[in-house]
Amino acid sequence: MTFKLPGYCPPDLTRERFSSAPAALTAEAPGNGTAPSGFHATSNHPEYVCMEPGKWILVRESRMDCVIVRRGDSLEVLEPRRLKQGDRVVLGRTENGEDGIFVHTEGFDTGRSSAPDKFSFRIRGTRETPFSKSYDALYDLLRHDREHGYIVWVLGPAVAFDQDSRRAMQGLIRNGFCHVLLAGNALATHDLEAAMFQTGLGQDIYTQEPVRHGHYHHLDVLNTVRQYGTIKETIREMKISDGIMYTCEKYRVPYILAGSIRDDGPLPEVVADVYKSQDAMRPHAKKATTVVAMATQLHSIAFGNMTPSYRVMENGLVRPVYFYIVDISEFSVDKLANRGSVQATAVVTNVQDFIVNLSRNLDSWQQEGQPS
Structure with missing residues (x-):
């Protein structure tokens, strides 16, 4: 059979929750290898950052436990230990747009079936699972x-x-x-x-x-x-x-x-x-x-x-x-x-x-x- 990648469904950034969201705040890294208070820690899901009201950018290469550095009109994900003093680090601890940051967890239809009932057996893989x-x-x-x-x-x-x-x-x-x-x-x-x-x-x-x-x-x-x-x-x-x-x-x-x-x-x-x-x-x-x-x-x-x-x-x-x-x-x-x-x-x-x-x-x- 021919393999087909699942399509990516981005969030609808025209919705009011996004169009009215504030630009994400940044603050300078106080020293090499240290982040400012309130820094946003990334996940490995697609993350969007509001650069200015109405303008959202998908962060490339987001991965766990890193920070986002704004460099002009672009964004870079870095491990905190790699920060340089003065780097503009994105701030915010919310994930639904309130701080200009949106974590998108439902971008792909992976074909994994969901249980039709609220209660069901064997929903996680174990040594009894057929693979x-x-x-x-x-x-x-x-x-x-x-x-x-x-x-x-x-x-x-x-x-x-x-x-x-x-x-x-x-x-x-x-x-x-x-x-x-x-x-x-x-x-x-x-x-x-x-x-x-x-x-x-x-x-x-x-x-x-x-x-x-x-x-x-x-x-x-x-x-x-x-x-x-x-x-x-x-x-x-x-x-x-x-x-x-x-x-x-x-x-x-x-x-x-x-x-x-x-x-x-x-x-x-x-x-x-x-x-x-x-x-x-x-x-x-x-x-x-x-x-x-x-x-x-x-x-x-x-x-x-x-x-x-x-x-x-x-x-x-x-x-x-x-x-x-x-x-x-x-x-x-x-x-x-x-x-x-x-x-x-x-x-x-x-x-x-x-x-x-x-x-x-x-x-x-x-x-x-x-x-x-």
Whole structure:
């Protein structure tokens, strides 16, 4: 079937509540990294700011817990830590136009059905929920966004612990369904461990049986890569020819490895400063049209918080940003929604099964000649 983006329905800004609304007030940031009292904190929904009575502007790239800076006739969303003294920060704590700020939560018809009754069962996804529709929707979405969007994968190390899931992710990257990979030290380390030793944290990636001295393998990997200086050089020198990191390097798919306080090593490419990691990830959050986050609670929430629920395309089209979170734990997927990313679609399942099913469907579609 042909994938079709849902249309965006902007608010009717000719209504009296908008035409009579005041221009949003601003105040100067009192110092670098600090906002004035009464600053407006953004959400990840589309937000409109009244620049002058009757003139409203849609804020681009709105994301959670940021501030809006007015620069002449334009607006910029910034994390408060990035403010410069004197920046004109939009003020206001109301969201329905009273302060010249309107948060629009009903802009997209996502096709999600609403319960016909006030009381009904099973309105949230759990491990008992069938996810056939979610899979089908994601298949169509990835086919569309491979050519017309920007697909971001956020991966935990569990993807590299299994032979088939590792091979499936490699195929998705090779076939253009991944435009950037975001992960931590562990994903890259254990993927390289699998390439060198066929183990993940010392267990065979197929049989899951521990091997002798296997607990040294990831440490040996870290030591080897640090000796060679880069992942790319290690792949070349060690003649590695498979895996997630190998495929990213071969097909020039960028990756960002964000550091953690518990990291071993880490690998040379790991960005140890968390704020530099955030800065490196942010441009990809601004470009994202589809995000698939798997088996990494902290990375999923972090990237979810910096990802808008919509994107204004170059042609002016406003489209939704799709966010899928896949985890075997209901707690993990609920945690993201509880942190504000209410637009996220949860798939509660084993991530290895998920990625293999996804890859098989897309491989079959390609082999059949990519029907529309």
